[in-house]
Amino acid sequence: xxxxxxxxxxxxxxxxxxxxxxxxxxxxxxxxxxxxxxxxxxxxxxxxxxxxxxxxxxxxxxxxxxxxxxxxxxxxxxxxxxxxxxxxxxxxxxxxxxxxxxxxxxxxxxxxxxxxxxxxxxxxxxxxxxxxxxxxxxxxxxxxxxxxxxxxxxxxxxxxxxxxxxxxxxxxxxxxxxxxxxxxxxxxxxxxxxxxxxxxxxxxxxxxxxxxxxxxxxxxxxxxxxxxxxxxxxxxxxxxxxxxxxxxxxxxxxxxxx
Numbered sequence: 001x002x003x004x005x006x007x008x009x010x011x012x013x014x015x016x017x018x019x020x021x022x023x024x025x026x027x028x029x030x031x032x033x034x035x036x037x038x039x040x041x042x043x044x045x046x047x048x049x050x051x052x053x054x055x056x057x058x059x060x061x062x063x064x065x066x067x068x069x070x071x072x073x074x075x076x077x078x079x080x081x082x083x084x085x086x087x088x089x090x091x092x093x094x095x096x097x098x099x100x101x102x103x104x105x106x107x108x109x110x111x112x113x114x115x116x117x118x119x120x121x122x123x124x125x126x127x128x129x130x131x132x133x134x135x136x137x138x139x140x141x142x143x144x145x146x147x148x149x150x151x152x153x154x155x156x157x158x159x160x161x162x163x164x165x166x167x168x169x170x171x172x173x174x175x176x177x178x179x180x181x182x183x184x185x186x187x188x189x190x191x192x193x194x195x196x197x198x199x200x201x202x203x204x205x206x207x208x209x210x211x212x213x214x215x216x217x218x219x220x221x222x223x224x225x226x227x228x229x230x231x232x233x234x235x236x237x238x239x240x241x242x243x244x245x246x247x248x249x250x251x252x253x254x255x256x257x258x
Contacts, residue, residue, distance in 0.1 A: 004073035005053025022088025026052025032243035062178030067096035118187030208234030
């Protein structure tokens, strides 16, 4: 097994912001967000195990295994305290990291996170996991985004190349199956509500009303302590669709560490 791929940008020191992408993606999902973050902030973008540069890293499979592997990777990199943000499956992984290491996570930002409820578009994710051609990948990404957003050609080409790597489709299938402990028809695994509600660090949630992957919940479905930001008319791919809105929430979350 190779190590976890981490890309470090921004400031050379200080408390970093760790970014985790969603299922089937890689750290490039955060490119538009990173471009707008303050240069005074240290940013660590991680490829989830089984994805991108972490294709063969320890921790492949479900969100729990990924959380454990990412914490170990941050330990190895000497990162003790950090702000944390995760999109989609990366949101579920981020939540588990915050539960496992609450004293290390200074703030938690969840962008259309997985694991909040069982409802999920399993069919779309299964098609995305298997997509290898430009047409298949574009169709899936456009379905995941708001109707007003067209996935850039460079993004589609990036994922065509990524899916062609030996072992990538098998790794996505492994992760897809781990997402559904009781089968896709029963929905995704759900994080323990009391453990989420017990988190002491500030938690912000961002969700688009037109999310076709994970339906935008009503506020009572989330812990009352979570700051809930609803983005009208936006889809699931918020780091790409609305980087400015995501950056606003992240800058508020990191506060004086930026």
